[in-house]
Amino acid sequence: MDNMDNIFDPSFAATLMKLDPEDGPQFVEYFRTHAMLSKEKAQLQASVRDQKKLLVENGKLKKDIEQLRTQLQDKQKRRTAKALFSPAPPPTTASPTPNTPVNQSRSPAGATAAVPNISHPPSSQDRRDRQNRRKRGDRKARPSSDSLSLGAEPRVDASRLDLRVGRILSVRRHPLAETMSVQEVDVGENAPRTVVSKLGATTNLEELQGVLAVLLCNVKACKLRGVASKARLLVCSASEGDCTERLAPPPGSEPGDRVTFLNYPGEPDKELQAKQRIWEILQPDLQVDSKGVANYKGCGFEVKGKGLCRAPSLTNCNIK
Incomplete structure (x- = not known):
């Protein structure tokens, strides 16, 4: 750009006028206009680059703020649960003073006489009294196991489910069950997962090949009629009849996309423990x-930036 500015030196213009007195002014004006347009184009390109850089930085900042907000909410929940369910400190008992000997009583004259510490065996009446108290239920209250379990695991909501979008690569009937099918599903990992599902005998399996579905990926792997299933395919089921259909992700979804819930932030469990029965509670x-x-x-099943998950045709039904 500096070179373009230099061509408009008075000497350059004078030389150009001498070479072509008739068209010289037009050449000078052409070069001046071309230099000005080139300068404006360079400035515009620099402005676009700066704008793109700002958009990328703003996206990173929004993501960091969202992660910090989630961490703060989780810490607040844990702090509240700990304050609610932490056991109370045991009561302190007064210890005898060093100047007062144990098992001694003071006589009227001021002298201390040792009182022998003799333990008497429990009488038959005492034993009968204890048995009667046991029958009436007069026992020491034990800590509730519910409060302990709540203190250890206060959060029971849909955020603990690892729901992902998956693409059904292949599907076939289960060799030992007519109402079951076996799918190979891509959930964004290095290898597809084998999934055993109960879709009903009337389901057209050929229509499922290549379509997207929603899968629960943090269930414990188990064998169903001899075939190991490593995830759960979510389906919609009508209350009447044997009508079932897959739960469909929003358009534009890709295998591995997370399905989240706006009102229930948090990271899912690595694996749902069978003893806690989280799926049975939430289902x-x-x-x-x-x-x-x-x-x-x-609160809708949402793939961020892409939309909500829907049933292809059913309404007012259960997801299982």
Whole structure:
């Protein structure tokens, strides 16, 4: 750009006028206009680059703020649960003073006489009294196991489910069960997962090949009729009849996309423990509403930036 500015030196203009007195002014004006346009183009390109850089930085800042907000909410929940369910400190008992000997009583004259510490065997009346108290239920209260379990695991909501979008690569009938099918599903990992599902005998398996579905990926692997299943395919089931269909992710979803809930932030469990029965507790609240949108307690199944998960045709039904 500096070279373009230099061509408009008075000497350059004078030389150009001498070479072509008739068209010299037009050449000078052309070069001046070309230099000005080139300068404006360079400035515009620099402005676009700066704008793109700012957009990328803003996206990173929003992501960091969201992660910090989630961490603060989790810490607040743990702090509240710890304050509610932490056991109370044991009562302190007064210890005897060093100047007062144990098992001594003071006589009226001021002298101390040792009182022998003799333990008497419990009489038959004492034994009968204890037995009667046991029958009436007069026993020492034991700490409730519910409070202990709540203190250890205060959060029981849909955020503990590792729900992901998966693509069904292949599907076939289960060799030992007519109502079951076996799918190979890509959930964004290095290798596909084998999934055994109960889709009903009337389901057209050929229509499922290549489509997207929603899968629960942190269930413990188990064998169903001899075939190991490493995830759970979520389906919608009508209350009447044997009509079932897969839960469909929003358009534009890719294998491995997380399905989250706006009102229930948090990271899912690495693996759902069978003893805690998390899936069994949450499953009754997983519903498809009258508009066909999948939700948990009114909060939609969402793939961030892409939309909500829906049932292809069913409404007002359960998700299982």
